[in-house]
Amino acid sequence: GNSVTQMEGPVTLSEEAFLTINCTYTATGYPSLFWYVQYPGEGLQLLLKATKADDKGSNKGFEATYRKETTSFHLEKGSVQVSDSAVYFCARSQGNLIFGKGTKLSVKP
Amino acid sequence: GAVVSQHPSRVICKSGTSVKIECRSLDFQATTMFWYRQFPKQSLMLMATSNEGSKATYEQGVEKDKFLINHASLTLSTLTVTSAHPEDSSFYICSARDRRAASYEQYFGPGTRLTVT
Secondary structure, three states: OOEEEEOOOOEEEEOOOOEEEOEEEEOOOOOEEEEEEEOOOOOEEEEEEEOOOOOEEEEOOEEEEOEOOOOEOOEEEOOOOHHHOEEEEEEEEEOEEEEOOOEEEEEEO | OOOEEEEOOEEEEOOOOOEEEEEEEOOOOEEEEEEEEEOOOOOEEEEEEEEOOOOOEEOOOOOOOOEEEEEEEOOEEEEEEOOOOHHHOEEEEEEEEEOOOOOOOOEEOOOEEEEEO
16 A cells, blocks of 8 residues: 555753664655654654656755665755754655554653 | 744644634745644644645545635645644644755644643
């Protein structure tokens, strides 16, 4: 079926640590891929996106590369900050958005 | 640009009453709007897709008579939870798709926290 699988959290890191949140997808064809971020008590904000294979989405120091061969879209950041603490959702779209279950990130000072 | 608002942000109602949640696209026209429900510590569940001027398409398992959706204009969709019960308490999020956008990108509202007592 069509789904999105992302690593389960919570993920707890110290400030300035390296972050990776894995995301893989299944889909027919070539969907668009997204990472959304949800801060406590708020709605979702688009963090970055990629619409075709080998595209790299980037924003606020976060990056993710659309890997068709591994059907992955892993989120990375070289140096996290306390303000990055949030829930991160991977999603894919071929018409409607299908979300992963979300990964909670907590960054400690 | 591409701002979506929701009103109210929080609402508390008694069992048996109805609650209406509004979703507006503030600076673009949205032919399609989506309604999601999010349970604590869980992902978003798509409830329904509404297209301006036509009936909403509900996902399997979502009661259309309980969750009434109206998309009367290109900038407004409403979700009415009828005869609310405590199990309807949840975080409801809407999103809108810009009619001019080529991609499948959706813009999300800030969400509405519904508590039914």
